[in-house]
Amino acid sequence: MQLIGDIFFLSGTIFLFLGALGLIRMPDVYNRIQAGTKAVTLGSILTLMGIFFYFPQWWGHLCLIILFLLFTNPVSSSALARAFYRNGISVWTKTK
Amino acid sequence: MQRWTTILFLTGLSIVLFAIITPLVLGQSPMLVGKLINASAVNDTGAANLVTAVVLAYRGLDTLGELAILFTAATAIGIILGTTDKTQTTSSPTAGFIVATAAKVLFPLLLVFALYIILHGHLTPGGGFQGGAVLAAAFFLLTLADSGNNIKHKVTQVIEALAGTAFIVLGLVSFALQGVFLQPWLDKGELGSLFSAGSLPLLYLALGLKVGAELANLLSSLANVEK
Amino acid sequence: MNIIILVITVSMLVIAAFYVVWADSFFTVLAASSMVSVGLVLLFVLLRAPDVALTEAVVGVALTGVIYALTLAKIDLWKINDNDDNNDVSQSKQ
Numbered sequence: 001m002q003l004i005g006d007i008f009f010l011s012g013t014i015f016l017f018l019g020a021l022g023l024i025r026m027p028d029v030y031n032r033i034q035a036g037t038k039a040v041t042l043g044s045i046l047t048l049m050g051i052f053f054y055f056p057q058w059w060g061h062l063c064l065i066i067l068f069l070l071f072t073n074p075v076s077s078s079a080l081a082r083a084f085y086r087n088g089i090s091v092w093t094k095t096k
Numbered sequence: 097m098q099r100w101t102t103i104l105f106l107t108g109l110s111i112v113l114f115a116i117i118t119p120l121v122l123g124q125s126p127m128l129v130g131k132l133i134n135a136s137a138v139n140d141t142g143a144a145n146l147v148t149a150v151v152l153a154y155r156g157l158d159t160l161g162e163l164a165i166l167f168t169a170a171t172a173i174g175i176i177l178g179t180t181d182k183t184q185t186t187s188s189p190t191a192g193f194i195v196a197t198a199a200k201v202l203f204p205l206l207l208v209f210a211l212y213i214i215l216h217g218h219l220t221p222g223g224g225f226q227g228g229a230v231l232a233a234a235f236f237l238l239t240l241a242d243s244g245n246n247i248k249h250k251v252t253q254v255i256e257a258l259a260g261t262a263f264i265v266l267g268l269v270s271f272a273l274q275g276v277f278l279q280p281w282l283d284k285g286e287l288g289s290l291f292s293a294g295s296l297p298l299l300y301l302a303l304g305l306k307v308g309a310e311l312a313n314l315l316s317s318l319a320n321v322e323k
Numbered sequence: 324m325n326i327i328i329l330v331i332t333v334s335m336l337v338i339a340a341f342y343v344v345w346a347d348s349f350f351t352v353l354a355a356s357s358m359v360s361v362g363l364v365l366l367f368v369l370l371r372a373p374d375v376a377l378t379e380a381v382v383g384v385a386l387t388g389v390i391y392a393l394t395l396a397k398i399d400l401w402k403i404n405d406n407d408d409n410n411d412v413s414q415s416k417q
């Protein structure tokens with residue numbers, strides 16, 4: 001039981017690390033927002049599922065937190081990307 | 097030059113923070129007042145959350161002072177910015193379909209959360225200040241999603257005045273009944289249930305409504321861009 | 324173990340506070356000062372003060388940033404700069 005939770009923790013932290021790496025390595029704002037949103041959302045959800053395998057009696061709280069994350073994280077990052085686009089931040093077009 | 101003085105200040109602050117934290121043993125309070133309050137607060141007030149007991153029962157006058165400070169700040173901002181109740185059609189763009197829909201879905205949830213924080217202030221962490229701030233954020237979310245959707249300043253001012261009056265009236269009733277201003281005066285009830293701790297939840301409700309109305313008023317008058 | 328988390332939190336907070344001084348646009352200043360508030364929230368939770376942590380989370384992270392942003396927008400300092408290294412192909416909308 002706890003082993004499955006550990007596996008979820010490990011995969012979640014790997015996704016969180018990839019999201020943080022993407023925030024540093026990506027070339028422009030839109031790519032950074034994408035990395036920061038998708039990877040971090042998935043990483044947080046996987047970590048919360050790992051917590052479920054440690055404490056199964058918390059399933060209600062964890063479901064609520066996951067729903068809230070799934071709802072607010074993409075909305076806020078879409079608002080950010082929209083604000084950047086409306087302010088005329090240019091798009092990275094160089095391909096190497 | 098200014099940057100270097102700021103950095104000097106921050107260095108001093110970090111040294112002070114590290115010096116405070118390093119010898120600290122977590123979970124053991126070094127103060128004696130805490131032990132006294134821990135021993136007697138439940139019997140005195142009936143609140144399960146001892147922070148509420150301190151904020152509203154033992155230090156109620158300080159809370160009244162904080163309310164006065166908030167009121168002064170809101171008044172000053174009202175004087176500077178003016179209250180334009182006409183909601184002149186602002187030129188700022190709307191936030192788009194996604195944010196507008198999310199605001200519509202999130203607004204009732206935020207209201208429920210704010211009222212939960214306010215009404216359970218004597219049971220769980222939270223209370224009037226936190227719940228009032230969440231309330232103001234909930235109303236500002238609607239303004240953020242659609243800039244024409246501004247709140248009515250008259251309504252918030254009436255709510256703010258009534259809530260502030262209710263706080264003082266609750267204190268005055270305690271003065272008439274017991275001879276002490278702002279002492280808990282209703283039945284204490286059963287520890288841990290929703291209707292317990294006497295007049296503390298009523299005080300927190302008044303406080304939360306006042307803080308929420310003030311902050312919502314401030315935010316919406318700031319968001320009225322007059323250009 | 325707890326003291327290690329505490330020291331890491333405080334160092335994150337102090338680094339974010341230094342970055343507030345060194346940053347070059349108001350946008351990053353605001354993000355970094357919100358980061359200071361996040362560090363404070365973690366610190367309060369670790370020091371067993373959930374009430375103060377809740378207040379700091381609502382006021383420090385959310386409302387203070389909003390008030391700063393609205394004030395900067397009122398006095399025309401709230402601009403999002405395009406200071407990346409890709410200005411040569413700026414084909415943004417006019």
